Amino acid sequence: xxxSLLVTAWVIARKDLAIEFRTRTAFLAVLVFAxxxxxxxxxxxxxxxxxxxxxxxxxxxxxxTFSGLLSLQRSFGVxxxxxxxxxxxxxxxxxxxxxxxxxLANLLxxxxxxxxxxxxxxxxxxxxxxRTLPILFAIALIAAIGLVAVGxxxxxxxxxxxxxxxxxxxLSLPFFVPIVYGAAQTTSMLLAGRPLGEAWPFxxxxxxxxxxxxxxxxxTFPYILEx
Amino acid sequence: xxxxxxxxxAGAASxxxxxxxxxxxxxxxxxxxxxxxxxxxxRAVFFTPVEALQxxxxxxxxxxxxxxxxxxxxxxxxxxMSIVYLWLRDERADRLAExxxxxxxxxxxxxxxTGPxxxxxxxxxxxxxxxxxxxxxxxxxxxxxxLVLRGAVDDAGMRARYSAVIGILAAxxxxxxxxxxxxxxxxxxxxxxxxxxxxxMPNEMVVTFFGFFIACALLCVALIRARYRYGVAxxxxxxxxxxxxxx
Amino acid sequence: MTHVLEADGLTRxxxxxxxxxxxxxxxxxxxxxxxxxxxxxxxxxxxxxxxGLLKPTAGTARVNGQLLRGDASARGQVGFISHQSxxxxxxxxxxxxxxxxxxxxxxxxxxxxxxxxxEMRVTERAESPVRSLSRGLQQRVSIARAMVHRPRVLxxxxxxxxxxxxxxxxxxxxxxxLRGDGATLVxxxxxxxxxxxxxxxxxxxxxxxxxRRERREELDADSYADAYRExxxxxx
Numbered sequence: 001x002x003x004s005l006l007v008t009a010w011v012i013a014r015k016d017l018a019i020e021f022r023t024r025t026a027f028l029a030v031l032v033f034a035x036x037x038x039x040x041x042x043x044x045x046x047x048x049x050x051x052x053x054x055x056x057x058x059x060x061x062x063x064x065t066f067s068g069l070l071s072l073q074r075s076f077g078v079x080x081x082x083x084x085x086x087x088x089x090x091x092x093x094x095x096x097x098x099x100x101x102x103x104l105a106n107l108l109x110x111x112x113x114x115x116x117x118x119x120x121x122x123x124x125x126x127x128x129x130x131r132t133l134p135i136l137f138a139i140a141l142i143a144a145i146g147l148v149a150v151g152x153x154x155x156x157x158x159x160x161x162x163x164x165x166x167x168x169x170x171l172s173l174p175f176f177v178p179i180v181y182g183a184a185q186t187t188s189m190l191l192a193g194r195p196l197g198e199a200w201p202f203x204x205x206x207x208x209x210x211x212x213x214x215x216x217x218x219x220t221f222p223y224i225l226e227x
Numbered sequence: 228x229x230x231x232x233x234x235x236x237a238g239a240a241s242x243x244x245x246x247x248x249x250x251x252x253x254x255x256x257x258x259x260x261x262x263x264x265x266x267x268x269x270r271a272v273f274f275t276p277v278e279a280l281q282x283x284x285x286x287x288x289x290x291x292x293x294x295x296x297x298x299x300x301x302x303x304x305x306x307x308m309s310i311v312y313l314w315l316r317d318e319r320a321d322r323l324a325e326x327x328x329x330x331x332x333x334x335x336x337x338x339x340x341t342g343p344x345x346x347x348x349x350x351x352x353x354x355x356x357x358x359x360x361x362x363x364x365x366x367x368x369x370x371x372x373x374l375v376l377r378g379a380v381d382d383a384g385m386r387a388r389y390s391a392v393i394g395i396l397a398a399x400x401x402x403x404x405x406x407x408x409x410x411x412x413x414x415x416x417x418x419x420x421x422x423x424x425x426x427x428m429p430n431e432m433v434v435t436f437f438g439f440f441i442a443c444a445l446l447c448v449a450l451i452r453a454r455y456r457y458g459v460a461x462x463x464x465x466x467x468x469x470x471x472x473x474x
Numbered sequence: 475m476t477h478v479l480e481a482d483g484l485t486r487x488x489x490x491x492x493x494x495x496x497x498x499x500x501x502x503x504x505x506x507x508x509x510x511x512x513x514x515x516x517x518x519x520x521x522x523x524x525x526g527l528l529k530p531t532a533g534t535a536r537v538n539g540q541l542l543r544g545d546a547s548a549r550g551q552v553g554f555i556s557h558q559s560x561x562x563x564x565x566x567x568x569x570x571x572x573x574x575x576x577x578x579x580x581x582x583x584x585x586x587x588x589x590x591x592x593e594m595r596v597t598e599r600a601e602s603p604v605r606s607l608s609r610g611l612q613q614r615v616s617i618a619r620a621m622v623h624r625p626r627v628l629x630x631x632x633x634x635x636x637x638x639x640x641x642x643x644x645x646x647x648x649x650x651x652l653r654g655d656g657a658t659l660v661x662x663x664x665x666x667x668x669x670x671x672x673x674x675x676x677x678x679x680x681x682x683x684x685x686r687r688e689r690r691e692e693l694d695a696d697s698y699a700d701a702y703r704e705x706x707x708x709x710x
Contacts (some may be wrong), residue, residue, distance in 0.1 A: 011576045015562070015569075022564040022603070078562065087560040087619070089527055091577035092550035150396070157389050161379040170372045171393065174365040178403040201410055209403055216399055220392045223313060227528050383489055469490025 005100070008093045012101025017108060019078055026074045027112065034067040034117045042124050052125040057187040060121045061180045064140065065147075067117070068176075069169055071109050072151035075102055076159035095222035103152040103217075110144045127191065135190050139206070143183040146210045150175045153217040156224050175213070182206040250456050257449040263442035267435070275435045287345040289435055293443035294337040295363070301331035301447055302370070302397070309394030312387055321387035322462065324394055326454035328373050330447060335367045366404070369397050476539040478502050478658045479627050483533035484523055486516075493519040495682035496533065501675075503626075506649070506659040508669035511679035512706045517662045518556075520679065521629050524660065525554045537627055550578055553625035557635040559616040563605030567596060570604055571619050578623035590618040595644055609636040617645065628652060630661045634668055646671060666699050680706055 020027060041059045079085035088098055118136050122129055151172055158167040182205040189199040271289045308324035311317070342360060343353040354360070373393055380386035477500040486494040494516045501507055511517050522528045524535050526542035526549045534541060540548035561570045571590055575583035591597045594614045604612060613636045620628070628649075634642055649672045653659060663669040670676060670690065676698070677687040686705060 008577065011573070015565070015573055018569065019562055019564045081563060083556070083558040083560050084562050086527060086554075086556075086558070087574065088577070090525055090549060090552070090554050091574070092546040092548075092579075093577055094546060153392075153396075157376070157392070160385065161376070161389075162381075163375065163379040167372070167376060167379060170368070170375060174369040174372070175396070175400055177361075177365050178400070178407060181407055205403065205406060205410070212399055212403075213396070216396060220313075220395060223388050223392055226388065466490045 005094055005097050008097035009100035009104060012088070012098060013104040013108070016075075016078070016102060016105035020105070020109065026071075027109065030067050030070045030109075030113055031116060033070060034063050034113055035120065037063045037066065038117060038120050038124065053127070053191050054188070056121055056125040056127060057184050057191065059125075060118065060136070060140075060187065061143075061184045063117055063121075064114070064143065064183075065173075065176055065180055067113050068110055068144070068147045068151065069172065071113065072106060072148070072155045072172070073165070073168060075106055075152060075155040080159060089225065095225050096218050098225070099152060099156075099218050099221035102156075103148050103214075106148045106152050107144055110148060111141065114140050114144065132191060136187065139183050139186055139190075139203075142203075142206050142210060143179050146179045146206065146213055147176060149210070149214045149217045153221055153224065156221065160224075178205055178209050182209070250459075252453040252456050253449075256445070256452060260442065260445035260449040263438075263445050267439040267442040270438060271435050275431055276429070285345075285349075287341050289439045290443075291338060291341040291345060292436070293440040294334050294341065296440060297443040297447040298331050298334035298338060298366075300444060301327040301334060301451065302366075302401075304451070305331065305373070305394045306398030309391035309398070312391045313395075318383070318387065318462075321390065322458040323451070323455055324390060325377060326451045326458055328370060328377075328390075328394075329454055330450045332367070332370045332374065333450070334443075334447065335363065335370060338363055339367060366401075369400070373397070477536075478505075478538055479524065479660070480536045480539075481520075481524065481533065482536075484520065484530055484535055485532040486519055486523055486528055487531045492682050494523060497679075497682075497684050498533075499677075499684070499687075501658045501660070503656040503658060504653055505674045506653050506661060506672050507675045507677060508673035509660060509662045509677050509679060510664075510666060510669060510702060515679040515706075516682040517679050518631055521554070521556075521631050521660065521662055524627075525549070525552055525629050527554075550623065551626045553620040553623070553628045554631075555617055555620045555629070555633045556631040557613075557633070559604070559612045561604045561612060561616055561619065564603055566601050566603055567591065567607070567615050568600040570615060571622050574619045575622045580623050586622050587618075590622040591615075593621070593648065594618040595640075610638045610641050613637055614641055614644070617648075621648075625657070627658045628660075630659065630663075632663055633661070634663060634665060642668070666702060667695070670695050670698065678702060678705055 038059060041055075041062075045055060076085075079088070089095075114137070118140055119129075119133065121127075122132055122136065151168075154168055154171045154175075158164040158171070161167055182202045185202040186199045186206070189202070190196070267289070271286050275286070275289075277285070304327040305324045308320040308327065312320040312324065342363070347353050373390060376393060377386055377390055380389055479499075479501040481497055481499045484494055484497045485492065497516075497520055499507070509517050509520070519528065523530055524542070526535070529543055536542065537548045537551050542548045542552070562573075565573070568587060568591065571587040572583050575586045575590075580586045588597070588600075591600055594617055596611060596614050596618065599607060599611060604615060607615065613633070617633065630649075633645060637645060646668070649659060649661070653672065653674070659672070661669055661672065673690050675687065675689055676693060677684050679685065686701075
């Protein structure tokens with residue numbers, strides 16, 4: 001008897017979130033990193049030289065990228081202890097479900113970080129909250145999907161190699177470029193009050209990236225797990 | 228390199244291992260490629276008109292763009308062999324991908340060094356963070372990452388599988404990179420040759436360009452071939468050592 | 475005739491080294507194969523092949539006629555216990571076993587988990603995180619996790635490691651009951667006496683091959699240990 005793909009993915013996502021919630025250390029560590037990063041950029045900022053609205057998108061997306069990377073690092077670590085991963089591989093579930101479950105858990109983790117970092121950036125750089133927050137969250141979430149899709153796959157790969165901490169950033173960052181580029185351009189355009197139509201081509205890149213890589217990573221993931 | 232008689236229990240599946248030929252790494256193809264490159268250089272420097280606006284520095288274009296195209300050729304082989312490997316599980320596909328990846332890195336390095344050499348006289352700066360240059364740099368990092376990944380995995384089967392997955396994903400990334408170029412107004416000259424309508428260079432320059440392109444492609448193929456043969460010999464030696472160990 | 479568990483010319487290489495070399499076996503309901511052999515003989519690799527965790531380089535492994543590397547549902551009939559607990563430390567005992575129940579699509583995961591915990595006598599620690607348990611208790615939880623979906627085939631890799639007297643007795647009792655109910659077992663162990671207690675067949679692996687195999691009735695427990703030592707030539 002086999003449970004469906006989405007149900008299995010949810011069971012696995014819930015498991016990962018339960019573990020994360022129990023220990024909490026990883027989430028707090030990434031949160032501290034993100035907040036410290038934002039603060040550092042703020043203190044290094046010469047408000048007379050650069051306008052807030054020019055700097056804010058850059059800060060947001062840099063912090064997004066690196067806290068995303070930190071979140072992904074821990075993704076498969078939990079499976080290596082006591083060969084817990086074997087229990088998942090033994091079960092009559094699709095390997096794709098394991099990927100989707102872990103990606104979903106990572107997405108919720110990253111979303112949790114964003115809940116704190118996006119308003120922080122908006123507040124510090126005096127962005128008009130009412131207008132900008134929904135936009136920023138929407139873009140961040142769409143970008144996060146792509147980030148998490150690629151990052152979860154690479155995290156699985158890196159976990160099995162000798163140079164795990166080096167490989168994850170090294171492999172992932174080139175893939176994050178279209179995401180960050182698209183998101184940053186969209187953000188600065190919308191914050192400057194330009195019409196949605198102008199920013200739409202950049203959004204299209206983001207959405208296309210998400211679709212292509214979510215599919216590709218789900219389909220290639222079983223090859224990573226195979227022994 | 229001599230061939231040793233393999234014990235029956237060798238265990239490796241590839242037919243190439245059982246019969247290790249002593250093929251030279253650098254042969255006639257490489258010779259032809261080198262001659263072609265020299266000929267193309269001579270033509271570019273001495274027999275092609277100097278471009279009006281950019282002056283002599285424009286001639287770097289003849290090296291820069293073919294090198295980039297050759298790099299893309301090599302990376303295309305990596306992508307194709309990645310798919311072939313996951314489909315057929317033939318280790319020769321993996322070996323070809325490995326060879327092409329290394330050669331691609333060489334050509335990408337050439338692109339990233341000739342670019343600034345061209346940029347300095349023309350734009351007045353060694354480097355700009357415009358879209359295409361930046362993304363070529365990332366392509367370099369991607370290829371380097373591919374090779375580092377290969378170095379970090381000890382098990383041959385796992386290494387081949389992981390490399391194949393990265394190869395395919397990297398290939399999917401390239402259209403997004405190329406797409407981004409057209410969206411951003413950048414410092415980088417718009418493609419002269421690769422745009423839909425007629426190329427806007429006079430014919431002699433086009434001929435020089437294609438000459439360079441063919442020479443570069445030949446060199447690329449010759450290098451991949453040499454590297455592949457090295458890979459065959461290396462893997463055969465490894466298999467023999469392992470088989471001896473197991474006795 | 476379809477056997478419950480069948481291996482046909484099963485071979486697995488790692489690089490150039492053959493860990494399992496052309497192993498064939500057929501087991502039916504109610505049988506228990508005790509598999510002995512020195513370290514590095516390939517016993518664990520063979521078990522992982524039979525569990526569907528490893529892909530064979532050559533040959534096939536089947537459960538009730540279904541290829542283990544083919545359809546995922548073949549894996550659903552197999553339970554696997556190793557000396558690694560395969561548990562998540564931060565989660566509780568109950569959560570770990572319920573997770574397994576859900577992944578195997580057991581119809582009432584909570585009830586099934588509770589029952590499995592009861593059978594392995596760990597119910598009173600159900601709400602403790604696994605990492606707070608002793609090694610022996612973790613092993614018992616691991617067994618409960620492997621059993622929760624009532625597998626027809628159970629593969630055990632050195633399951634007695636770390637178990638105290640009560641744990642070992644519980645395990646032996648459970649294995650005998652399972653065998654009586656018609657399950658098929660493959661038990662890898664270093665302890666010949668323990669292995670022969672539940673076995674209906676016994677085999678020895680050496681350097682990737684099965685070098686000796688017979689039914690339990692045909693062998694004498696006392697002389698078997700000596701014969702085994704001679705067979706593997708002092709290798710441990």
